[in-house]
Amino acid sequence: MRLRTAGRCERVSYWTNISGGNPKSLWPSASAALLDGIAKIVPAALLVELIRIVYRSFAEPEAGLDTGRMWIVAAVLVGWLAVMYGTNSILYDRSYKAAYDVSAEGRMKLAEHLRGLSLGYFGKRDPGDVTNVLLGDYGQVEHTISHNVPQLISAIVLPALAVVGLAFLDWRMALAMFVALPFGLLLLALTDSLQARLSESHVRAKNEASNRLQEYLSGIKEIKAHRMNGQRFERLRFSFDRLKRASIRLEGIMGPLVMGAMLLARSGFTIMIAAGSYLLAGGTLDLPSFLLFLLVGIRVFDPLTVVLMSYGEIRYSAYSAKRIMDVRKELPPEGGAIVDPTGEIRFHRVTFGYEDDKPVLRELSFAIAPKTITALVGPSGSGKSTVTRLIARFWDVQQGEVSIGGTPLREAEPERLLDGISMVFQDVYLFADTIGNNIRVGKMTATQAEIEAAARRACCHEFISRLPQGYDTPVGEGGSTLSGGEKQRVSIARALLKDASIVLLDEATASLDPENEAAVQTAINELVADKTVLIIAHRLKTIQYADRILVLEQGRLAESGTHDELVGQGGIYSRLWSIQQEAEGWQVK
């Protein structure tokens, strides 16, 4: 399917980016940080007032200690503490909630968005990478919204307020305090693109390591069975090595630069102390003002240091958010036409390849009449499964046209199209849920009676009834607690419940023992009655009574006709038939 992306070169704002496309989620934490920043000035101002009162009692002993004013200061401080506690807990609660909302809702929306994308998209990406976007990247963005953004705002608000307020008090001291800050920020700005590049390569290395680890764990059975510790382990070790190098580069290069920026910014405090001592000695600055600068300086430089330290994390998060945005920009297949699934399925000069320059199907043309059974045979890799995937519009064709009931699938509404198709694959996937709910997947609104009726027709009611909790028995992820034949019958029960007009069967009995195969055969005969059926089977006995047999070879239609016609032609089918004649199997009625 041709992948379309919306506005690849469209620019999004920085805030949209770091919030993973949801800048409004930044408001609660931003306002909490803003208020917090303003409020942090209050105790410093009160402390200075206290120092002034005490200082005045020494400077003017006849006036005495103004205890009334001291009590007022203490009362204001207590009031401030109460207000701060109340507002902070509400605002922080909201800012954390906003962050968790972004990741919970965002993850769900993204999962839903992914469901709508073509399978071609997943073919191009490692499945583990998609998991990393959903879990890792969202986690990173969540952390930025709940922690880094408030710190950043607090660190901007405080110096801004301080520089204005202190400049009124003594512009020389204010200048000394902030003179080095622009140089620190400049150093940081100059390293911005380097930081972006290092963050990007670190995220890539981290994802690669996690993909390889997932691959290693998923294939652990094969790795053990084939004593593959060498090659597979090498891939894992190499990815961990790459991650180590990327981490060292990120920390090793950015660490000193960020520390340099931090030192430059903080040196303002030292310059201010030197300037203050000089001015105090010269008599042009009084002690309370000097103390005020010292107190405010500590309050200003601490959050500034924290934010400079977390600057890398914000940059890092921006890359995570970009990955989220990139997935969001992928558009689902277009088309709104409603397909009539009871109509004819037609391939007209279809050429298709998963990669542009490697066609799998070439100039393929055939038609499947409604309510007939068509079998698809041919050597492995000839493109049989690909044909079924194109009928379900998992991909769009590069040339020619696939249509159902006269509607080209390129124009079809993808979800509605699939409503009209039941698919039974060779590898059946069952969800980690009860067996009843796994059958319900075919029709989410099905009643228990409908589920049981479908299970009876699919020959699985008996084995389900023997399970300890019957239809409420959990099946384990992937259906690990059921046999291959049982899983296949559950999948047929799903398809029966769905009752779609088109049935696509892919090698449904290939790997079963005779007893299971007989049960699956009965189930399939139930399923295909009165439907338009396309069945792939390697064993020709199973499809000799199909209405039509299509023989594919290297993506082309080599032969087509009934079993008897094809045997009579003495071509590929006839050769395959003589080889397989002794094979036992089921037969489509």
Ligand SMILES: Nc1ncnc2c1ncn2[C@@H]1O[C@H](COP(=O)(O)OP(=O)(O)OP(=O)(O)O)[C@@H](O)[C@H]1O
């Ligand atoms: N998702 C994919 N991405 C890239 N290539 C693919 C993909 N799926 C199949 N192919 C390739 O397309 C060709 C046809 O595959 P397809 O599964 O349609 O053949 P098949 O006739 O069903 O084979 P088999 O009988 O072994 O199942 C093969 O060469 C296969 O390697």
